[in-house]
Amino acid sequence: xxxxxxxxxxxxxxxxxxxxxxxxxxxxxxxxxxxxxxxxxxxxxxxxxxxxxxxxxxxxxxxxxxxxxxxxxxxxxxxxxxxxxxxxxxxxxxxxxxxxxxxxxxxxxxxxxxxxxxxxxxxxxxxxxxxxxxxxxxxxxxxxxxxxxxxxxxxxxxxxxxxxxxxxxxxxxxxxxxxxxxxxxxxxxxxxxxxxxxxxxxxxxxxxxxxxxxxxxxxxxxxxxxxxxxxxxxxxxxxxxxxxxxxxxxxxxxxxxxxxxxxxxxxxxxxxxxxxxxxxxxxxxxxxxxxxxxxxxxxxxxxxxxxxxxxxxxxxxxxxxxxxxxxxxxxxxxxxxxxxxxxxxxxxxxxxxxxxxxxxxxxxxxxxxxxxxxxxxxxxxxxxxxxxx
Amino acid sequence: xxxxxxxxxxxxxxxxxxxxxxxxxxxxxxxxxxxxxxxxxxxxxxxxxxxxxxxxxxxxxxxxxxxxxxxxxxxxxxxxxxxxxxxxxxxxxxxxxxxxxxxxxxxxxxxxxxxxxxxxxxxxxxxxxxxxxxxxxxxxxxxxxxxxxxxxxxxxxxxxxxxxxxxxxxxxxxxxxxxxxxxxxxxxxxxxxxxxxxxxxxxxxxxxxxxxxxxxxxxxxxxxxxxxxxxxxxxxxxxxxxxxxxxxxxxxxxxxxxxxxxxxxxxxxxxxxxxxxxxxxxxxxxxxxxxxxxxxxxxxxxxxxxxxxxxxxxxxxxxxxxxxxxxxxxxxxxxxxxxxxxxxxxxxxxxxxxxxxxxxxxxxxxxxxxxx
Numbered sequence: 001x002x003x004x005x006x007x008x009x010x011x012x013x014x015x016x017x018x019x020x021x022x023x024x025x026x027x028x029x030x031x032x033x034x035x036x037x038x039x040x041x042x043x044x045x046x047x048x049x050x051x052x053x054x055x056x057x058x059x060x061x062x063x064x065x066x067x068x069x070x071x072x073x074x075x076x077x078x079x080x081x082x083x084x085x086x087x088x089x090x091x092x093x094x095x096x097x098x099x100x101x102x103x104x105x106x107x108x109x110x111x112x113x114x115x116x117x118x119x120x121x122x123x124x125x126x127x128x129x130x131x132x133x134x135x136x137x138x139x140x141x142x143x144x145x146x147x148x149x150x151x152x153x154x155x156x157x158x159x160x161x162x163x164x165x166x167x168x169x170x171x172x173x174x175x176x177x178x179x180x181x182x183x184x185x186x187x188x189x190x191x192x193x194x195x196x197x198x199x200x201x202x203x204x205x206x207x208x209x210x211x212x213x214x215x216x217x218x219x220x221x222x223x224x225x226x227x228x229x230x231x232x233x234x235x236x237x238x239x240x241x242x243x244x245x246x247x248x249x250x251x252x253x254x255x256x257x258x259x260x261x262x263x264x265x266x267x268x269x270x271x272x273x274x275x276x277x278x279x280x281x282x283x284x285x286x287x288x289x290x291x292x293x294x295x296x297x298x299x300x301x302x303x304x305x306x307x308x309x310x311x312x313x314x315x316x317x318x319x320x321x322x323x324x325x326x327x328x329x330x331x332x333x334x335x336x337x338x339x340x341x342x343x344x345x346x347x348x349x350x351x352x353x354x355x356x357x358x359x360x361x362x363x364x365x366x367x368x369x370x371x372x373x374x375x376x377x378x379x380x381x382x383x384x385x386x387x388x389x
Numbered sequence: 390x391x392x393x394x395x396x397x398x399x400x401x402x403x404x405x406x407x408x409x410x411x412x413x414x415x416x417x418x419x420x421x422x423x424x425x426x427x428x429x430x431x432x433x434x435x436x437x438x439x440x441x442x443x444x445x446x447x448x449x450x451x452x453x454x455x456x457x458x459x460x461x462x463x464x465x466x467x468x469x470x471x472x473x474x475x476x477x478x479x480x481x482x483x484x485x486x487x488x489x490x491x492x493x494x495x496x497x498x499x500x501x502x503x504x505x506x507x508x509x510x511x512x513x514x515x516x517x518x519x520x521x522x523x524x525x526x527x528x529x530x531x532x533x534x535x536x537x538x539x540x541x542x543x544x545x546x547x548x549x550x551x552x553x554x555x556x557x558x559x560x561x562x563x564x565x566x567x568x569x570x571x572x573x574x575x576x577x578x579x580x581x582x583x584x585x586x587x588x589x590x591x592x593x594x595x596x597x598x599x600x601x602x603x604x605x606x607x608x609x610x611x612x613x614x615x616x617x618x619x620x621x622x623x624x625x626x627x628x629x630x631x632x633x634x635x636x637x638x639x640x641x642x643x644x645x646x647x648x649x650x651x652x653x654x655x656x657x658x659x660x661x662x663x664x665x666x667x668x669x670x671x672x673x674x675x676x677x678x679x680x681x682x683x684x685x686x687x688x689x690x691x692x693x694x695x696x697x698x699x700x701x702x703x704x705x706x707x708x709x710x711x712x713x714x715x716x717x718x719x720x721x722x723x724x725x726x727x728x729x730x731x732x733x734x735x736x737x738x739x740x741x742x743x744x745x746x747x748x749x750x751x752x753x754x755x756x757x758x759x760x761x
Contacts, residue, residue, distance in 0.1 A: 007444050015442065037442045044443035051396070051405070051469070052448065054440060058460055060491075064499065067506035074506075074650050078513045079521070082646035086525045117649075135460065139405065140398030140467040189403060363404035367465065370458040382653050 001359035005348035007045035009340045015041055016336035024328055032066065032381065033059030042344070043136065046351055049359060057135035057376070065131075065378030073120065073382050080116040117383065119153050124379035126152040126182065131377040133186055141189040142368050148185050155181055172202030172253070179257050188263050189365040197260030205252040208245030212238050247281075248274040258354060265361040270354045277346055284341040291337055295330045302326070393472035397421060397430075400465030410468070410475065421468065437479070438463065439486045449476045454490055462490050510654060514647050522642035526635045531583065531602065534638055538602035541637070542588075545606065549592045559589040559609065564759025567752040571618065574747055575626055575695045583632050587625075591760040595709070597624050599631040601638040609760050616708060618748035618756065619701025623692065623734070626702070630687035636680045685730060689737045698744040703734035 019034035036059040043055035130145040137143065159174040176199035183195035215238025223231040251274045258270035303323065356362075392411040399406065408423035413431060421430040436454040443450070448471055453464035470476055479486060543554055551557035559565075572587050583603030595610040605628045607621070615621045631637060692699045748756065 011444060040440070040442040041444050044440065044445065047445075052443070052445065052450075054450065054467075056460055056463075060495070060499070061460055064502050067502040070506040070654060071509040073653055074510045074513045075517075077649040077653065078518055078646045081649045082518060082521050082525070082642055085642060085645035086529070139403040140400045140465055141403045142465075363402065365403040367401050370460075370465075372458060372460065 001049040001356040003046065003048045003351055003354045003356065005045055005351045006047055007042060007344055007348065009344070012038070012041055012344055013336050013340045016339050017333060020332035020336055021329070024332060029063070030059075032062035035059075036062060038339070039132075042347070048138070048356060051139050054137040055135055056137055057131070061376045062378070062381060065376030066381040067378070068375045069378030069382040073379070076120075077117065084116065119157065120379060121383055122153045122156045123149045124377070124383050125156075127375070128377040128380035129182060131380075134371040138188070139362070140367075141365060142370065143189075144187045144368050144371060145182070146185040146187075148181070152178070152181060171206065171249075173199045175199075175253050176202055176257070183257070183261055187368060188362075189368050191264045191266075191365045194262050195257065195260060196262060197256065202249075202253050202256060205249045205256070206245070208248050209242055210245075212241030212243075212245045214238070215241055244274075244278060247278055251277050254350065255353070263362075264365070265358050267357040268354055269357060270350075272350050272353050276349050280342060280345045280349065284338075284345060288334070288338055288341050292334050295333060299323070299326050299330055390478045391474055393470070393475040395421075395472065395475075396469040397423060397426070398467040398469070399426075400467065408468075410470070419468075432468070434483065435485070437483055437486060438488065438490070439479070441487050441489075447471060447473065447476075449479060451479075462492055510650060513650060518643050518646040519639075521646065522639045525642050526639040529638065534635075535583075535602035535604075537641075538600040538604035538637070541600040541641075542604045542606060545598070545600070546590060549590060549594070549608075551590075557590040557592060559591050559760035561755070561759045561761055563755035564589070564757075567748055567756040568759065570752060571622055571625060571747050571756070574697070575622060575629065575691055577695065579691070579694070581633065585629055585632060589759050597628050599628040599637055601635070601641065603632050605629065605632060612757055612759070614708070615705060617701060617704075618746055618753045619698055620705040620708070621701075621756070622695075622697050622747040623688065623699065623702025623705055626688035626691040626695075626697075627684050629691065630684035631680070633687065634680070634683060636677070636684065640677065640680075685733065689734065693737070693741055695747070696741075696744050697747045698741060699734045699738035701747075703731045703738060706731035706734065 016034075016038055019030065019037055022030040023034050036055070036057050039055045039057065043053040046053045126149040130147075130149070133143045133145040156178060159170075159178065162170055163174060176197070180195040183193050186193040215234045219231045219235035219238055222228075222234060251272050255270045255272045258268050261268055306319065390412050392409055395408050395410045397406040397408040398404075404425075406423045406425045408421050408426065411420045411422075412418075413420045418434055419432045419437070421432065432451075432453055438452050438454055440450040440452070448469060451468040451470060452466065454462060455464040456462055457464065459465065470479070546554065546557050549557060568587055568589065572585060576585065585603045585605055587605045587607070589607050589609055589612065591609050593610040593613070594608045595614050597605070597607045597611055599605050605625070607625070607628075611624065612621060615624075688702065689699050692702065746753075
């Protein structure tokens, strides 16, 4: 059973643009409804065997979840940040006598507050996925995910520490185990999902990262040997190779992990193409850049036209207010464009390469209980993670 | 309406039921029949709801208004209509099709949660963080505060265009002597917690600021704008007052705590940065108005003890007020000039007796040329 993505560029753009303006007008409050409506559109665009997915979340529960998270995070963040700042002050050194290293150290101490938030960022990542699962339905049957956010936080922190110690050599282990932790807690109706496969299999997708790193090492070695042309070429090629290699790893490890998920007797195939994803990034990015410069160019042209009056101070405040509005409208437009030029096509590509094997087994899957999570994905909203959708 | 085919999902299993949909005999409900359904279903028309914001206009997914445990009051069963005539008929005759139904007490719940969140944030921003900042500012060792203040001053110097540490500092010896004389005159016989380290930065901005730990900086523009040494003395006394009450340290601590809360409350929608900056402005002005008033009182006392007329302080406010407001946004932003402040200084000056200028004419001239 094939899966297709049928979202239309102009419709999604219209929805994102209109809800974006509403968000600005309501000073950000409408953003919960904005995200919900965009998700409803995207979910409903995914068609598997003639049935579309359904997103049942509501903006209201997202707002309430956000308010719950705010109460907690306001207290935690406020106190942690002021305490860390105080700690930072206590290792302050005199800039007239301090070495560069000491100054860097104290700046780092002040910005270390990021690490105080890190556990909550990870917590929010799991909760957001769980919320999205709980609000996804297919053929009237709910998806779902078991509780386990703190277990995820501990594991994610552990693998991060391991990554630092081993300089990233164990990336596949981290990718695989964290995905398995989440997938194994996921359900479609009564049927539990299982992540099979081996983490060492993911190494083959790191090939291009290693080639890129090899080129960078070559560049460093030739620089030491004063072969500057070779160093420059190897450095530039290696740099691009590493970036492309990282995208390749992301795309192909997704494909591998998808192919090795099972829902009882139901299986999946997935063949996402790295080239297609990179092409979308480049073409979409270029088009976005061109459109953005056109939009801002128009705003700029208006300013330039009125510039002589500006110098003479004849322009009323209303002009500046209008200019501010034009600027914000332009920003909202660019956000909506990036959604339809980059996010949606990449999503569409991933989804359309997935096939469901043995779909008849789905018919026997039964409903699961409704889940009324009180904080929805409030932590993710409060901490600003989760991206466009 | 014509009878039409549709897919039905009963909300119990994922299996699809091929069904026929027709209007019931009393024209009050949809009659759903299918071979795989144990018995025909009756969905009252007034309870019909459809999914919103969907992408496929050739498909209408119907559900029913029902009191359930779900996130919305909806029956889990779904009736997927693909027949264009039936979709058109439903859209035409059912105005409530895309309605959002709220449960009873929703508004009370939202109000309760919003009240709780706003209350918690306000408690943090206006009570707990200022109290913590006060306590911490009081227990931080003075030498740490001095080090912090020097870092802040160095950053300010870089911000104003200084290429390296001390490159903006004005060091004409006669000017420095005059500055020192003014400082000694104001602080003579006073028990000071901090040793005030006073310098002038060569920049046209009209401003003066006190960094933590006794670092006080006057910017050259202020010396140019002042019409006499007493005016500068008034400003200096005000900044010394900030130093002695540790306002800068307290402010920095409080801002460190509130920055995270503010960004979190506002989120990252378009234009959020502007709102966040405005919020921080409002917050710090609400918080610092008291500190400014206290610093004024302290400054006036200091002027009185040093036998310097507060008339200069008052005149400086008037003078600043006369300048084009757009030319000096910096000073106004941190030191709101109000008629009350000038009047208070003038009233105070009227009660002063036997004052003499803080610097003589030669010293004042030297101070004005400190950057030459």
